[in-house]
Each structure stands twice: as C-alpha cells, then as structure tokens.
Amino acid sequence: MNLRQLPNAITCMRLLLTLPIVWALLTGEYAWVLLLLLLAGLSDGVDGWLVRRYGWQTRLGGYLDPLADKVLMMGTYFTVAFVGLLPWWLVMLVVLRDMVIMLGALAYRALTRSLEMRPLLISKVNTFFQIVLVISVLLDAGVVPLPPLLLDALIGIVLVTTVTSGAGYVVGWTCRAITGRRAV
Secondary structure, X not given: OOHHHHHHHHHHHHHHOHHHHHHXXXXXXXHHHHHHHHHXXXXXXXXXXXXXXXOOOOHHHHHHHHHHHHHHHHHHHHHHXXXXXXXXXXXXHHHHHHHHHHHHHHHHHHHHOOOOOOOOHHXXXXXXXXXXXXXXXXXXXXXXXXXHHHHHHHHHHHHHHHHHHHHHHHHHHHHHHHHOOOOO
C-alpha cells in the first residue's frame, strides 16, 4: 500500500468500527460506545486532513468516506432506537431524508447528466445535531443523567433540521433542473 491510500484504509477501519459500536450498544456498554464513536470521529478528521494536506484524494475515497459516515450513522441510529434510547419515528425520518436525497440525486443525474454534490449548510447543521443527540442519549443512559428537557430539545432540533435539509435539497435540485443549472 502506498501512502496515498492511507486515508482510504483509515476510512475502511471507520466503516468496520460500526460492528463493535452496534455490539456495545446492544450489550449496554454505553461508555465503550462513546469511546468508539470518539475514535470514529477522530479517524474521520485524520483521513480528511490527510486528503486536504497532501492531496491524496482518490475516486474510491470519494465514495468510501460518505459511505462510512452513513453506515456508521445509520447503524448507530437504528441500534439506539432498538434499545429504546431514541424514538423510532425520528430514526425513520432521518432514514427517509437520506433516501429522498439519494433518490433525488439519482433522478437529477438521470435528467441532467450532471451532478456535483456539495452538502448544504443546513445539512451540516443537521449532521452535527444528529451526532450531538446520539452522544447525549448515550451519556444520559450510561454515564451521567441529563435533563429530559435538553434531550427533548435536541430531538426537536434534529426533527426541524432533518426536514429543512431534506426540503432544501429537493427545492434546490428542482430549481436547478428547471433552469438547467448544475446541482451542488
């Protein structure tokens, strides 16, 4: 393996971290989950830094990195709901948003023969609050009790940002498809 592939190797390790995270969630080892999520977050930062710093971007990495993020997020969200720490309706909304974005991207690509994906600011805000919510319910369940009002507020924020970001992509791609501009 040459050094240029190092970010891809780190991304693959992050993808594989989903399994022990899910297992630790199922067995109620929430402190381990938090530690493993921290490791996953650090690895995401390191592989991104290596790509930017040394220009080691690859086509494979362009697919692997968001795939690893989605698999980790969906695996964590499904399992957190399964063990009763988050409501299923919220998890289904998060999944529906991702499906709408994915299907919208495919439809846009089929119609326009072009697609350049760049996340919207609201989408980044949404991802941030999804992560904060999972960390908060894990802290509450196994490390330190948090005020129920805080958890309810975070659920509300994730609800609003999920719907808003999904709608943002739909409206943006629809407008671009009608005007003939490239989607971002």
